[in-house]
Amino acid sequence: MNKLSRELKKELEEILDEDRFFTDPETLCVYECDGLTHFKRRPLAVAQPESTEEVVAIVKACAREKIPFTPRGAGTGLSGGALPPEDGGVLIDTSRMRRIIEINADDRYAVIEPGVINAKLSEAVAPFGLFYAPDPSSQMACTIGGNIAENSGGPHCLKYGATTNHVLGLTVVLADGQVLEVGGPTGRGKFYDLVGAFIGSEGTLGVVTRATVRLTRKPACVTTLLGAFKTLTDACRAVSALIAAGINASAIEALDDRTIAAVEASVFAAGYPKDAGAVLLVELDGHPMDVAYDREVVETVFLKFGAISIDSADDPERRAKLWKGRKGAFGAMGRVAPDLYVMDVVVPRSKLEEAIRRINTICDERKLRLANVFHAGEGNLHPNISYDGRDHDEVARVLDAGKHIVMACLDLGGALSGEHGIGVEKQEYMDLVFGGADLATFKGFRDVWNEKNLLNPGKLLPTPRACTEVKGKAALPPKASEARK
Amino acid sequence: MTMDVRYPANEAEIASTLVELSKAKIGVVLTGGKGLEKFLPGDELRTCISTAALSGIVEHEDKDLTITCRAGTTIDEIRGVVGRFGQRLTVETYDPQRHTIGGLIAQGADSFGSAGFGPIRDQILGMRVVLSSGAVTKTGGRVVKNVTGYDLAKLYTGSRGTLGVITEVTLRLRAKAPGSRTFIFARPDLVEATKDAQRLKNLPCTVTGLAVAGGNAVAPGMGPCLVCLRVEGRRDTLSDAMRLVREVAGAHEVVDEDDEDALWNEMLRFPFTQPVHARIWIAPSTVAATFATFLPIAQGEGGYVVDMMSGRCEITLDESFPSLDQGIRKLGIRRLTEGTAIAAETPGDPEGFLRHATRFGAPSPIETDIIARLKKTFDPAGIMGAGRFPEDII
Numbered sequence: 001m002n003k004l005s006r007e008l009k010k011e012l013e014e015i016l017d018e019d020r021f022f023t024d025p026e027t028l029c030v031y032e033c034d035g036l037t038h039f040k041r042r043p044l045a046v047a048q049p050e051s052t053e054e055v056v057a058i059v060k061a062c063a064r065e066k067i068p069f070t071p072r073g074a075g076t077g078l079s080g081g082a083l084p085p086e087d088g089g090v091l092i093d094t095s096r097m098r099r100i101i102e103i104n105a106d107d108r109y110a111v112i113e114p115g116v117i118n119a120k121l122s123e124a125v126a127p128f129g130l131f132y133a134p135d136p137s138s139q140m141a142c143t144i145g146g147n148i149a150e151n152s153g154g155p156h157c158l159k160y161g162a163t164t165n166h167v168l169g170l171t172v173v174l175a176d177g178q179v180l181e182v183g184g185p186t187g188r189g190k191f192y193d194l195v196g197a198f199i200g201s202e203g204t205l206g207v208v209t210r211a212t213v214r215l216t217r218k219p220a221c222v223t224t225l226l227g228a229f230k231t232l233t234d235a236c237r238a239v240s241a242l243i244a245a246g247i248n249a250s251a252i253e254a255l256d257d258r259t260i261a262a263v264e265a266s267v268f269a270a271g272y273p274k275d276a277g278a279v280l281l282v283e284l285d286g287h288p289m290d291v292a293y294d295r296e297v298v299e300t301v302f303l304k305f306g307a308i309s310i311d312s313a314d315d316p317e318r319r320a321k322l323w324k325g326r327k328g329a330f331g332a333m334g335r336v337a338p339d340l341y342v343m344d345v346v347v348p349r350s351k352l353e354e355a356i357r358r359i360n361t362i363c364d365e366r367k368l369r370l371a372n373v374f375h376a377g378e379g380n381l382h383p384n385i386s387y388d389g390r391d392h393d394e395v396a397r398v399l400d401a402g403k404h405i406v407m408a409c410l411d412l413g414g415a416l417s418g419e420h421g422i423g424v425e426k427q428e429y430m431d432l433v434f435g436g437a438d439l440a441t442f443k444g445f446r447d448v449w450n451e452k453n454l455l456n457p458g459k460l461l462p463t464p465r466a467c468t469e470v471k472g473k474a475a476l477p478p479k480a481s482e483a484r485k
Numbered sequence: 486m487t488m489d490v491r492y493p494a495n496e497a498e499i500a501s502t503l504v505e506l507s508k509a510k511i512g513v514v515l516t517g518g519k520g521l522e523k524f525l526p527g528d529e530l531r532t533c534i535s536t537a538a539l540s541g542i543v544e545h546e547d548k549d550l551t552i553t554c555r556a557g558t559t560i561d562e563i564r565g566v567v568g569r570f571g572q573r574l575t576v577e578t579y580d581p582q583r584h585t586i587g588g589l590i591a592q593g594a595d596s597f598g599s600a601g602f603g604p605i606r607d608q609i610l611g612m613r614v615v616l617s618s619g620a621v622t623k624t625g626g627r628v629v630k631n632v633t634g635y636d637l638a639k640l641y642t643g644s645r646g647t648l649g650v651i652t653e654v655t656l657r658l659r660a661k662a663p664g665s666r667t668f669i670f671a672r673p674d675l676v677e678a679t680k681d682a683q684r685l686k687n688l689p690c691t692v693t694g695l696a697v698a699g700g701n702a703v704a705p706g707m708g709p710c711l712v713c714l715r716v717e718g719r720r721d722t723l724s725d726a727m728r729l730v731r732e733v734a735g736a737h738e739v740v741d742e743d744d745e746d747a748l749w750n751e752m753l754r755f756p757f758t759q760p761v762h763a764r765i766w767i768a769p770s771t772v773a774a775t776f777a778t779f780l781p782i783a784q785g786e787g788g789y790v791v792d793m794m795s796g797r798c799e800i801t802l803d804e805s806f807p808s809l810d811q812g813i814r815k816l817g818i819r820r821l822t823e824g825t826a827i828a829a830e831t832p833g834d835p836e837g838f839l840r841h842a843t844r845f846g847a848p849s850p851i852e853t854d855i856i857a858r859l860k861k862t863f864d865p866a867g868i869m870g871a872g873r874f875p876e877d878i879i
Contacts, residue, residue: 192643379630441622
């Protein structure tokens with residue numbers, strides 16, 4: 001286990017004020033996990049820099065002492081990306097780096113520090129008729145730096161793309177303390193696209209201290225429709241029909257009956273019909289005439305697949321109410337059980353119905369409390385399994401269900417993660433998707449940036465320890481085992 | 486010049502060829518066509534690998550709006566397949582019958598459609614690449630949303646064949662536009678043209694192309710400067726767009742539907758027909774002021790086509806020089822790019838990477854170090870893009 005030497009502690013205290021460097025157990029406890037609460041580790045120390053220079057000094061000091069370090073934004077990540085290093089390390093909390101340095105409305109970009117909260121950025125640029133498009137459900141709390149690490153998405157990335165489509169330039173402190181600046185307002189780099197390759201690297205390549213992000217013009221007209229269906233199957237079929245009809249929706253979200261029940265009993269109640277088997281939230285935006293046309297198509301599709309009710313909203317307040325339930329869905333699940341395993345998998349859109357069927361079966365067989373919320377327009381599923389972490393038997397069943405859900409989705413041609421990342425949660429599954437040559441290439445790529453593996457070690461790529469903990473790999477369904485290659 | 490040209494038909498053949506060439510330390514140059522169009526000194530000792538035989542659609546999942554195709558597949562072929570399902574690939578090129586998807590990705594080629602849908606890198610969902618070690622690798626997948634592993638597709642895009650051979654890509658598709666319309670406006674100078682372009686950017690329509698052209702890029706009698714705007718939508722929307730365009734920018738012409746594609750294609754093609762062609766990316770609001778510092782352009786020599794959404798500027802001179810370096814020097818771009826974040830390149834020139842430092846200044850030492858280490862990692866034998874990658878970086 002690593003230890004924080006007296007010299008390193010003193011050095012870090014000198015770099016940061018005493019209210020920005022912590023080694024007391026009460027504070028360290030707060031940082032022992034991110035949104036994936038199943039995994040907990042205390043850091044050796046927490047550092048809260050406020051500038052690139054301070055990050056450089058922290059990184060250099062840790063690197064010199066061979067102490068691993070992990071960057072962390074708001075700690076809302078759901079794959080353990082901000083979990084402290086296993087053998088002890090320093091957490092670099094960038095939440096104090098929250099300045100919006102520049103807003104350029106003419107060229108539609110902003111220069112910001114990594115601790116800027118996602119929703120706050122959109123708020124800040126709203127007076128210019130702009131917004132920041134990636135909108136994960138945690139946007140009231142998550143930071144842009146964390147979004148960059150995980151290539152975060154959100155409901156509106158169906159139309160507008162994920163974080164990788166909205167980051168134009170980066171300032172990154174590398175694992176040896178050097179500062180790399182790449183990209184800029186136009187998003188074009190010299191030689192290789194280092195910005196693009198960096199995004200989604202889960203804090204394993206560098207610590208972002210500044211980012212130039214793309215801003216998007218607010219659409220002229222926005223309409224949100226809520227369709228309630230008898231069954232989730234009907235809703236999934238409606239989704240397929242909408243995609244086939246070429247509707248350019250900005251979001252298509254689905255909630256099943258258990259999620260509806262939890263939401264409507266909570267402070268996030270949005271008026272979803274309690275007798276519905278599922279609801280679909282479809283948002284359309286753009287020119288008013290295109291929106292009006294598409295709205296008719298959506299309503300026609302809803303009715304074709306047996307919608308029991310259709311509601312719609314054009315003004316921001318009523319739209320926000322319809323979205324309230326969706327945005328609060330994860331929080332609402334807290335009513336069901338003390339713990340929640342929020343999964344994140346992706347399947348091709350055409351396989352949604354089958355994926356839901358398999359996921360439901362897997363959880364029913366294990367007598368688990370499952371609720372489905374998902375980005376239906378992209379096939380990005382979030383099976384939410386409620387459980388009590390004090391019940392070891394239930395925990396085992398949850399983890400087992402998780403493995404089978406992952407394998408089922410891979411079997412359908414899907415991917416391990418749509419937006420939460422790999423972190424520690426799914427690194428053991430990476431070799432179900434990628435072969436030896438692929439993983440070796442990933443490792444080689446990582447080693448260019450992080451040769452000594454001090455920067456957020458033990459994440460994303462399989463580790464020998466993670467691999468030995470996988471049980472039942474020999475029982476893979478045939479297609480999933482072929483998915484290795 | 487004669488050169489050994491190989492046409493591997495599959496990944497295994499590419500892999501074995503690269504292993505053979507690595508062992509023999511023979512440099513490799515890639516092409517999507519039947520051999521190279523432009524040779525560099527030393528090419529007679531190198532091997533050209535063509536992906537022309539590596540073509541065809543692997544899988545078109547029309548219900549998922551994705552397509553997987555081999556790198557040597559032409560854009561026309563892809564369009565033909567997806568068009569039948571009312572779908573489109575938003576990648577544009579001026580020679581879709583000849584240009585391959587692998588070639589466009591390797592060049593990082595962008596087009597005006599990036600305005601509405603993002604650049605070419607944003608259309609790639611997954612990729613297979615053979616490295617010079619013979620390793621056959623993949624990155625990404627076949628679903629539209631995926632954060633599994635490092636996004637190496639971004640690294641390979643624009644890498645000009647210096648890291649590996651792209652063999653197959655999975656791409657995002659969109660539904661075909663219900664309709665589109667292109668409006669053109671003549672303006673007396675670049676200042677007026679860019680002012681109007683910035684205003685048109687904010688139209689409440691789906692803008693899929695916004696360009697300003699001038700100099701000899703504009704046919705006599707049409708300019709001196711032209712603003713070209715393309716919007717898409719349904720019939721009513723397009724009619725309303727006409728009204729909005731008139732309110733914002735005044736009188737204009739509407740391009741015939743039959744001529745629309747030809748116009749945008751010509752704006753993509755024109756720069757490549759000129760003896761001197763450089764590309765830079767600058768913030769669109771700075772275009773007029775920046776161009777005023779390019780003396781030849783300010784004095785009415787040469788021409789330019791600017792994508793006013795992305796800031797991609799194609800700047801040309803119609804004068805021939807003993808070397809492209811001299812032509813670029815005359816444009817005076819280096820003082821903008823050296824030591825700054827402004828990116829620049831010389832598209833279509835095989836020495837584009839090689840002479841980047843001379844023409845535009847080298848990247849920062851730290852970036853150079855990362856580039857060098859990436860090159861060594863992905864191509865330890867140092868054979869990929871032979872003669873085209875700066876030796877002082879490797």
